[in-house]
Amino acid sequence: MASGVPERVVVIGASLAGLSALETLRQKGYEGELIAVGAEPVLPYDRPPLSKQVLQGQWEPEKANLRDQEQYDALGVTWHLGRRATALDLSTRTVTLDDGESLPYDGLVIATGATPRWLPGSQDLAGIHVLRTLEECLALRAELETASRLCVVGAGFIGAEVAASARGLGVDVTVLEALPAPLARAFPSELGAACAGLHLDQGVDLRVGVTVAGFEGSGRVSGVRLGDGSVVEADVVVVGVGVVPETGWLESSGLTLDNGVVCDSTCATSAPGVVAAGDIARWPNNLFGETMRVEHWSNAVEQGAAAAERLLAAPGQAVDFAPVPYFWSDQYDTKIQFLGRCCPTDEVRIVQGQLEERRFVALFGRDGRLIGALAFNRPRQLMAYRKLLTAKTSFEDALAHAQASG
Template sequence: MTDISRLVVVGASLAGLRAVEAARKAGFDGSVTLIGAEPHLPYDRPPLSKAFLDAEGDGTAPTFRERAQLEELGVELRLGAPATGLDTDGCVVTVDGTDEVPYDAVVIATGAHARTLPGAAALDGVHALRTVDDAREVRSALDAGARTVVIGAGFIGSEVASSAQKRGVDVTVLEALPTPLVRAAGPAMGAAIAALHERNGTTLRCGTGVRSLEGSGSVERVVLEDGSSIPADLVVVGIGVVPTVDWLQGSGLRLEDGIVCDERLWTGVPGVYAAGDVARWHNPTLQEVQRMENWTAAAEQGAAAARNAIAPAEARPYGTVPYFWSDWYDVRIQFVGSPNADEVVVVDGDPGTSGRWIALYRRGDRLVGALTVNGQSDVMKYRVQIMRGGSWDEALDFAARRRERSRGVSSPGSPVGSAV
């Protein structure tokens, strides 16, 4: 179909797997090599901080495909050794420092790695939760009833706290910022979501920095900036991630909070595309430069990048309305769009008292985001509205009709909601 006969995908992640699958589905019959730093086959990461930690689980890695299935796709697997260099002049990926893999087109899907705390590596019982091996260590500690401290009240840390609470394990969540989840949902809604911890019996302390982790061989306590300490047998550090791009230094790619790409996920270097957590690209749907750390984006971008890589003359822009979800306690939290808004309005329910509520995000005269808590039947309807450029007034009218229908009210004119 093109003069490209060798496709290399760097990163045995969801984005990497979808790139491989999309290339074959598009009719690419050349060689495909999948390079992965971990020894594991591509696996699903979201369950690692959710169902994988449940007491009823068996600790099995949630792989997407068996090895035989990948072999049926004609994929050469190079697992257990990271890519360490990219020569864009010679069109070669270096693996583990010495092994060279030539390419005609390459999709970079190396994702991101967890931020760490100083001194954390010297103590047992301190973990990030990014890989299946991390999750196994955390699960084992929870099985033993470890006193647990989660540092960072983001979605991963909060999911771990929820799993610990369900097991009856003593857990405290620490957040350095005065309000959690500001980047993901905005200040008002971030605070409203974080309040779910206290409502479910989990201690949440915001505006609290960590001075140090202490213990003899294994962690024993977390020392806070105010001098107080919290006893701990298990510390889960969830303070964000860093795009895995160090191996690309000197490659000629533009590296700024990930790999800078255009709307086609192209890096500007011939034959080189990026996808998933590592890609910072111009999203034409929302007219924003974004780097998204969620399952949906990884899957969609991996496929789009591969299609564009194998047929660059036919490359198409990739635009989307971002979508992510998180499960805490008995609550499903879902967000679509962008939290960068001029106004946020709660259009159904009350975040302070009800178990189900919906908030909409306005920028100018457009709907740009929607947050639902236990609103599974509504969230994708708002995603469609954002995708087609729906107006703010249309969104409010739609919300009012949905609210009235759910309450059996047929008369128009009831107040839409409250700004926050």
């Protein structure tokens, strides 16, 4: 490595954050060797359509590809697809792959994302699914074609989107949620109720405050057993109870891990020349004064780029990665979008529209500061708050802004 700039960069995780890092390196003039390793056997594709258009059969799977072949060729990357990194040796600066091959690096981007949690017993029966990969999406899609009753465990965003897509296909849907309302861990209860309303309007049997004790069936699932002993009949089940960061391959490396790969405010890990990005990275976001790991699309793109820039930065020139987190979710004909941070105890004000109409903007305040903004079918109005969040606007001034802009 001459003058701090790596000559050989290896990216582990050939998906959204990894691709963003690869593209940014080239855009910033990096001319060295680029190697990407991905456990899936295909070039990077987009995950959001997997619970929406592809699951509903509106898109062919190829439409979810992130780039075309020409764009991939132009990057000049050596791809190792269908291969898994199994270990990282920081002293020799090498990554070991599942076939025993060792890849030396002088710059390393860790972008191995996250993997769905299963529930005890859920992997023993056919008909029980999680949803993360294209392969899992197509397997679920095939079953939904003939399914009569789907049971979704977990009313988070993935569970809610799967429920909406399945209703669109005419499948009866039950959603089971342990909390008193959907998204109750993240949002004040009135907003969870608005999310619940979306599903109740479409005939979903939404049961909140219930626990799952196990699964019924021999060979194939026939139902989900609840904590009170009752059984929800289902011929297909989707488990949507969150994800865990893919750090298993790093456990013996000595890298600092704690619910993800721990980074500093510039995406650098505890080891020189190693950065992390996307669902796997946990870093102090100085805009919010909070250490976070964000499991959303925009963050993977932005942090992949920031991590690449970190690798190329001259000593003392690294910049903080301090974005306003953003996500969206499409459920039925409602676009839900959120900027910033939120917790159930934040102050909440509906500043535009009405909760009951499911078309509104809600602002969240904490310690006198605007901390987040949520919209249902109000995309243009929501985006105006990004600037206010970036500027650390007081809650009072944000409410005044909302009033002035109607």
